Amino acid sequence: MEHYSMNLTLKVWRQKNKDSKGDFETYKVENISSEMSFLEMMDVLNDRLIREGKEPIAFDHDCREGICGTCSMYINGRPHGPWHANTTCQLHMRAYKDGDTIVVEPWRAKAFPVVKDLIVDRSAFDRIIQAGGYISVNTGNAVDANSLPIEKEKADESFAAAACIGCGACVAACKNSSAMLFVSAKVSHLALLPQGAPERKTRVLNMIAQMDKEGFGACTNTQACESVCPKEISMTNIAKLNSEYIISGLTSR
Amino acid sequence: MALTGVSLIAFLVVHVGINACIWAGDGGDMFNKASHFMGSTVVIRILEVGLFAGIILHIVQGLVLEVQNRSRRQTAYAVSLGNRGSKWYRRSMGLLGTLLLLFLVMHLSHFWVPSRFSTLETITIDGKEYPNQYADIIRVFHDPLVVVLYLLGCASLLYHLLHGFQSAFRTLGVGNNRYLALIKITGFWFSIIVSIGFAMMPISVYLEWIS
Structure with missing residues (x-):
């Protein structure tokens, strides 16, 4: 694709801290290369703001390879911007053309309070994982990988669920701010494997209890989560989570 | 929500089946017998109480769900x-449900109240007296405004079911890879067939396809 430069108008949510009332601020950015990533464009703007003695825009980022789930940003009404199965850091400026206006907002959910500007507190996800999204293993030598046979289909399905990077786009896109896609990916991932079996029932009950406690909404299967997920986590995981929850609720002690 | 939804879906099958009796071509005899059976049998009367309880529970659950979910995002x-993320009707179940409730108020006052409180005329079929429910539907669906309102009710039902059917099964945990395609196809055709089945009743009467 041919390289080009563009001038853009950005409307970015600025908020000093979690208690202050934020608002949009408009910035003009010039000479943006189509080969830059979206975050590099933000870097260019921040560099300018710093040189002008202004407060740079705070945003989350880490690996910039689309695998860590740190970057967020609700860009023109869609988590992670316009591209399908993509993270903000992997969004490139060739998605835009000269003269475009881009509105950048933080994830909006009661369970994800804004910390500053575009950064939200996603520790609710950590607490859900701490409630049961793990397996307990004894320490010692790693066992031989082939000692525990797993069907290929199950391994694939489990891996597809394990691809969740916990970015929170599902919550951001959901009209109910529900975290069901995230929780379902974590529960499916472990429920499909023999390693997850011993804690299977308590895991799902505890994780759902924590999810409700954190203030996420209830799932109404609108399917918005699936459409924006950068890792294409399927909503079939949500049905699986529901069946795991119902069966565990009925049969656990 | 899902459990009450599925039980209401089951009721729709019975309702649309009984409605279909108007096309028996016998001047409404089969329809009158069927509606008399529904109104006079003890077991059905008990089920009717369950149906009303189901509807009320479904409404209360829906309201609670809507209010709670709306409070989960404080800044819009x-x-x-x-529509980039989901179909409009999947996000509008509260609105569609409210339209259906308004429709139900009208619908019950048209048909359920007169039949339950025995204000219908009677007709003699095979030497036995039945309330003439058939004559009542012919009378009610003569008004074009009523027909339009019923068609709007059927349209609300169509979209409510298009989402509700598969959503209910997903919530009950039946939406995994094995059954998802089945649920989607069944839900789609069920919604279409049931809604058209209901809509054909006022249309048939108004256009005098049946007499």
């Missing part, structure tokens, strides 16, 4: 995801 987005 400046630009919303809208």
